[in-house]
Amino acid sequence: MSSLLYSLGRWAFRARGIVVGAWILILALVGGGALLFNQGLDNAISIPGTESQAALDSLATTFPQVSGTTAQVIVVAPEGDAVTDEDVSVTIEASVTALNDLDQVERAVSPFDENVTGAVSEDDSSGLISIQLDGETADITAATKDALGEEVAALQDALPEGAVASLGGQLFSTNLPALSIVELVGVGVALIVLLLTFGSFLAAGMPLLTALLGVGISMALIFLATAFSSINSTTPMLALMLGLAVGIDYALFIISRHQEQLKGSLSAEESAARATATAGSAVIFAGLTVIIALLGLGVAGIPFLTVMGAAAAVGVGVAVLISITLIPALLGFAGERLRPKPKKHARRKRRARAAAASDAVDAAEHRPNRFFTGWVRAVTRFPIVTILAVVAVLGLAALPALGLRLALPDAGGLPSDDPARITYDLVSEHFGEGFNGPLIVTGSIVTSTDPLGLMADLKDEIEALDGVAAVPLATPNETADTGIVQVIPEGAPDSEETKALVAEIRSMHDYFVDEYDVDLSVTGFTAVGIDVSDKLGNALLPFGIIVVGLSLVLLTMVFRSIWVPIKATVGYLLSVAASFGIVALVFEYGWFADALHVAKEGPVISFMPIILMGVLFGLAMDYEVFLVARMREDYVHSGKARASIETGFLGSAKVVTAAAIIMFAVFAAFVPEGDVNIKPIALGLAVGVFIDAFIVRMTFVPAVLALLGEKAWWIPRWLDRSLPSFDVEGEGLHHEIELRDWPSTASSDVLSAEGLTLSGSRTALFDNVDAHLPEGGTLLVSGERESSVTALLLTMSGRMHADTGKLKVAGYVLPVRAASVRSRVAFVSISEAVDPIRAITDAVRESPRILTLDGIDTVTDALTRRNLRDALSDAQAQAHANDRPLALIVGTAFPDTQADAVPGADTAVRVALTSSNLSHEAEVPA
Structure with missing residues (x-):
């Protein structure tokens, strides 16, 4: 790469x-x-496979009048008056009539409707107008929303002085997020950091x-x-x-x-x-x-x-x-x-004494690293103490995460001056929090001979449950095949009490089937939110396993180590847990809530944990690679494990620090004025980046590596060979640049090899092989052990990697450019080919620079050998005519007996491998 x-x-x-x-x-x-x-965008949420979603889908067919989104208007009478007073009630009834005439309004229900109970508060000071709309939230047009707002504004004007009419409900429970000037602060901080860095x-x-x-x-x-x-x-x-x-x-x-x-x-x-x-x-x-x-x-x-x-x-x-x-x-x-x-004084010294100037420049360059030098030496001086301190601090920060609750956002999380939030608070004050999140219990009643009596019985059963504030509506549809029961919980939509009530009603499913022959389901906006939270909560463990497993595999590929990936994964888990804890402190327990403009303390959005885990995983691996890869590179060159921690840290700490500060600033800028959905995610990411970069990667990681010493870079040989390599620090490129001018005396060679060695599971396949193959020439590789010959041919054709040595084929360094070599070097196994001549013809058709033939010993028929020689001669002649000379690499156990099958065998370059010592002999004809 x-x-x-x-x-x-x-x-x-x-x-x-x-x-x-x-x-x-x-x-x-x-x-x-x-x-x-x-x-356009929307806030529709569907969760296939859940009870609430299945019930909603069923209601869309059997009871479409109640399957769409809802809105509500709360009317509060002037202080000392009641909504049942004629001057208020008549105005409300007139507004309900007007609302019913609006487009996309299925039905607006007066608080005084005889079929509805509980729509007037106990002290008669307020009433609720329920609005059922035709369609999901995403289907309701802006024109309809505006018309609803205008009608409620007209209602407010018509009410007596001191009365309040406020519009809210599910339709207005979330707002489309918008950017503010605050988000640009993160970009400004990034610019300052970049100026200081560059x-x-x-x-x-x-x-x-x-x-x-x-x-x-x-x-x-x-x-x-x-x-x-x-x-x-x-x-x-x-x-x-x-x-x-x-x-x-x-x-x-x-x-x-x-x-x-x-x-x-x-x-x-x-x-x-x-x-x-x-x-x-x-x-x-x-x-x-x-x-x-x-x-x-x-x-x-x-x-x-x-x-x-x-x-x-x-x-x-x-x-x-x-x-x-x-x-x-x-x-x-x-x-x-x-x-x-260069600085002026450095230029003057360079003119005077080049060596002294070089030392001075080096010292000047390292002065900014004094802080990082002190840092890395401090954290690695007593590594066990550092490790225990980091684990203790982050473990303590993670403790509040045990109380972290999840829910979908509702109007209660909107800013306090938002009309929908005002409505939410007024409803909570006059009716109770549960009226902001009613539940719908629905099921088929087609087998009932008394639909109205059945619905009355179901209402009585549900009213008797703990946590139920009211059951204002229990009715069958027009065809009497589906019934709905509207249930008002005592708790808020995102409360544990409401969640427990939903679970209790669902636990009575079999009872309702046995007693009333009704298959009931719980749905509605609140139930959907509970199901989303539960499903996301259940997905955290498998997602975490996937992320952790992925990190172990990827980091093992990168660092060729067992302990480095384990250490990195432990650090990631510490960062995630601490981030969850900080989010819980702010949103659940109210720490710094006012400073961060948190509108309401309570549960955070359901998908925060899984998004935070996913994004922070990628960012954590980012910092891990840039820090530890530099340490590994220094260790490979010096062999000094402890010293490499310091030099690698100094080589990358400045950039990682700048990157982390920029990330933190960008994420943190979305917290103060951010959308209610984004705010906890942005805070979690900002905290997570800070913790992961400065506490985990720049403190915990060097301490663990110092404690492990050389063992940090150990990996079983079999695992090293079986894993693909991911060269993130460009080691392959450095190797390729080093060999750019090699070999200096054989620029026309299509293949150059020096000191190639490859070991098998028990013994060497080949050892210290040298060879130079000119363009259009022939290289004969012979050996009594067939596996050694095949291994060398596969290595020279870019299909296997040597353990040590230099190898350049068709101008490309191996194994760095193996893919490029494979596209230019054809490989034909004669022993496995049904028709050897046809196999060679097909290979030559791709215009390779080199044609590699393995197992030519299996051709024993004299006629076939002559045909093989003719096919190869024709291929070379055609390639030469096209100014693309074709070289041959041929593997054989007995090269002399196969001379009649290989053109140019008498002048070929020869490499002989013997089973006893695996030495080589390279003959280059005069």
């Missing part, structure tokens, strides 16, 4: 105008599509520019997608918050690596290419982890959450693509202007 990104970065640097133009065109196209086809307005502006471009494209894609699917209104805000944060951070990593490299003698183009290859590899890894975690939200099986995760994943994906293409293009426009300028 690093080699491919190196080529991509170099191309983007050179073709910078094309790259910038392409991204601007993409923004224009998707933005135009969003403007043309946008269908010391250049030009460099600092690039991450902001690319992040805003990425956010613009992802937002346009989301609104364009509304033409094909329903999208929750929280989705764009989540994608905006994540896209902005990761977009800035990913660009920061690449630009900082570029600026660091420019301190040396690299050209701007070479530095941009290498920065894209090294930091870009880590960006792709970090982005993939975030994307996988976000897509994993589909584990919950809730459509709106799956769409939310997919949309946010698209935003992160766009940020990654922009970082590895647009950033190197912008670096091309910047050119040499980003190269750090």
Whole structure:
């Protein structure tokens, strides 16, 4: 990957105008599509497979009059008067008549309706007008909402002085989120951090520019997608918050690596290419982890959450693509202007004494690291003490999470001056909190011979339950095949009492079947919220297992270690638990609630935990990679485990600190004025990033590595071989650059090998093999042990990896560019081919640079050997005519007896492997 990104970065640097133009065109196209086809956002929530959703779907068919969303108007009489007074009641009745004439209003019910009980408060001071609408919340038009508001305003004007009429209910329980000026504070903080990090307005502006471009494209894609699917209104805000944060951070990593490299003698183009290859590899890894975690939200099986995760994943994906293409293009426009300028005193010393000046510059460069040097030495001096302290502090912070409650938001979470919140509070004051979240108990009554009597009996049964404040309505539909019972709980919609009442009614299902032959279900907005919370709660464990398992596998691939992934996963779990605890302290227990503008203390939105776990997982792996990969790189080069912790920390701590501060600022900016849905998520992410970066990755991790020493980098050999490699630090690229001019004396060789060694499970397959194959030449590999010959041929064709040694094939270094080599080197196993001639012909048709033949010994017929030789000669002649010489690599146990089957065998380069010592002999003809 690093080699491919190196080529991509170099191309983007050179073709910078094309790259910038392409991204601007993409923004224009998707933005135009969003403007043309946008269908708007909604807050509809469906949860297939739950009792409440099944009951709602059934009511839409059997009792459509009560299946849609609802609204309510509370009328409070002037102090000392009653709503039953004629001047108030007549005005209310007139307003009910007017409401019934509005579009999409199925029915408006007066508080004085003889079929409804409990709609007038016990002291007669207030009354409730219930409004049943035709359609779900997402189906109700803005015109209908405006008409309802206008009619309630007219009611307010018509009421006696001192009376209050307020509109609210389910239809108005949530608002579409909107951006405020406060969110821009995060961008401002990011700009300051970038200026301090880069010391250049030009460099600092690039991450902001690319992040805003990425956010613009992802937002346009989301609104364009509304033409094909329903999208929750929280989705764009989540994608905006994540896209902005990761977009800035990913660009920061690449630009900082570029600026660091420019301190040396690299050209701007070479530095941009290498920065894209090294930091870009880590960006792709970090982005993939975030994307996988976000897509994993589909584990919950809730459509709106799956769409939310997919949309946010698209935003992160766009940020990654922009970082590895647009950033190197912008670096091309910047050119040499980003190269750090040496200080004047350093230049004078350099003219006087180059060596002394070098030392002075090195010292100057390390002065900013004194703080981080003290930090890493402090946390690793007594590692056990540090580890225990971190676990104790984060464990204490996580304790409040035990009381964290989940629920869907309602009007009670809106700002106190919102009309729907005012209605919610008035209803709670005059009727009780349960009137803000009525339950609907419904079922088929088609077998009943007395539908009205049955509904009366069900009403009496439910009224007798603990936690029921009232049962204002119990009625069959017009065809008497379905009945509904409206139940008013004593507790608030998001209270544990209401949840317990729902559970109790559902637990009586069998009783109602046996006693009344009725299959009852509990539904309604409140029951749907309870089911969503339960389903999300049940999904946390499997989602957590997936995330933790994924982190173990991915980090083992990256670091080739057993203990590093375990340590990283433990740190992630500590960060998540502490984040949950802080969120619970603020929203459940009210700590700093006023300062953060929390409208109402209580449960947080149901999908906060699973989103927080997914997003924080990706960000935690991000910091883990940038810190620990540098430590591993230093350990591989020096072999000093303890010293590598310090040098690796110093090499990456500054960038990780800047990245974490930017992430924290962006997330925290969405807390004070943020949407009720986003606020707890933003707070959890801000706290989680701070804890994970500074307490876990920069404190806990170095302490654990110091405690483990060299054992931290141990991995069983069999596991190391079985796992694919993910080169996030560009080790392969460094190897490729080192061998760029090798071999210096054989530039025309199509294959060069030096010191190749590969060990099997019990013995060496081949050892210390050297070979040089010119273009159009032939290489004969022989050996009594067939497995050794095959292994060497597979290695030379890019299909196996040698343990040690140098190998370059068709101009590409192996194993770094194995995919490129495989596309240019054909491999034919003669022993497994039904028709060897046909197999060779098919392979040659792909125009390879090298044709590798294994098992040529199996061709014993003289005629077939001659045909084989002719086919190979024709292939080489055709390739030569096309100015693409074809070289041959042939594996055989007895090369001399197969000379008549291989063209050029008499002048071939020969490598002989023997079973006794596995030495080699390389003969290059004069």
